[in-house]
Amino acid sequence: MQRLTRTIDAPKDLGLQGVIEVPEGAPVELDLRLESVMEGVLVTGTARASAKGECVRCLEPLDHEVDADFQEMFSYPDADDRGRPKDDAGDDAEDDEDTLFLEDGLFDLEPVLRDAVVLALPMQPVCQEDCEGLCSECGVRLADEPGHHHDAVDIRWAALQGLAGTIQDGEKDEMSGADAEAGVDEKQEK
Ligand SMILES: [Zn+2]
Ligand SMILES: [Zn+2]
Numbered sequence: 001m002q003r004l005t006r007t008i009d010a011p012k013d014l015g016l017q018g019v020i021e022v023p024e025g026a027p028v029e030l031d032l033r034l035e036s037v038m039e040g041v042l043v044t045g046t047a048r049a050s051a052k053g054e055c056v057r058c059l060e061p062l063d064h065e066v067d068a069d070f071q072e073m074f075s076y077p078d079a080d081d082r083g084r085p086k087d088d089a090g091d092d093a094e095d096d097e098d099t100l101f102l103e104d105g106l107f108d109l110e111p112v113l114r115d116a117v118v119l120a121l122p123m124q125p126v127c128q129e130d131c132e133g134l135c136s137e138c139g140v141r142l143a144d145e146p147g148h149h150h151d152a153v154d155i156r157w158a159a160l161q162g163l164a165g166t167i168q169d170g171e172k173d174e175m176s177g178a179d180a181e182a183g184v185d186e187k188q189e190k
Pocket of ligand 1: 055056057058059060126127128131132133
């Protein structure tokens with residue numbers, strides 16, 4: 001058994017592209033435990049890095065500390081001959097795609113690291129859990145302006161406000177137009 005600590009430069013496209021990812025070249029801290037087993041080397045580890053993205057609600061840039069655990073078996077190239085019973089030979093082609101191999105005593109951790117980091121990242125990153133996003137009316141970030149609101153939220157409400165004004169005027173003066181009268185009748189029935 002062997003323990004290793006390494007800081008590496010993040011490879012390209014480490015994360016969820018366009019959503020949140022560890023920038024290329026950013027430091028990734030790896031804590032690895034390598035165990036020699038019958039058929040190869042079992043690698044258990046943790047990767048720590050800082051991912052950058054933007055809040056899906058308010059579009060503010062955000063940092064997210066990734067802490068990704070992984071475990072992967074890297075087999076000796078001839079493990080099939082030594083470790084496995086011969087009777088499952090029919091599944092070999094399928095198995096080979098999932099099996100990672102040691103090559104000249106080295107293992108390629110990149111695909112493992114990539115999978116672990118993607119799994120550890122939030123699919124819908126938010127700047128804070130209760131982020132209220134942006135005002136649908138004017139686009140202002142609601143977290144920056146507590147209590148932000150508009151009096152006429154919707155053009156349909158604006159039309160009703162106009163109608164209310166007409167009704168008040170109509171009660172004092174004369175009604176103008178059948179639409180206004182209909183509006184008054186409806187209101188009074190309710
Ligand atoms: Zn936000
Ligand atoms: Zn607004």
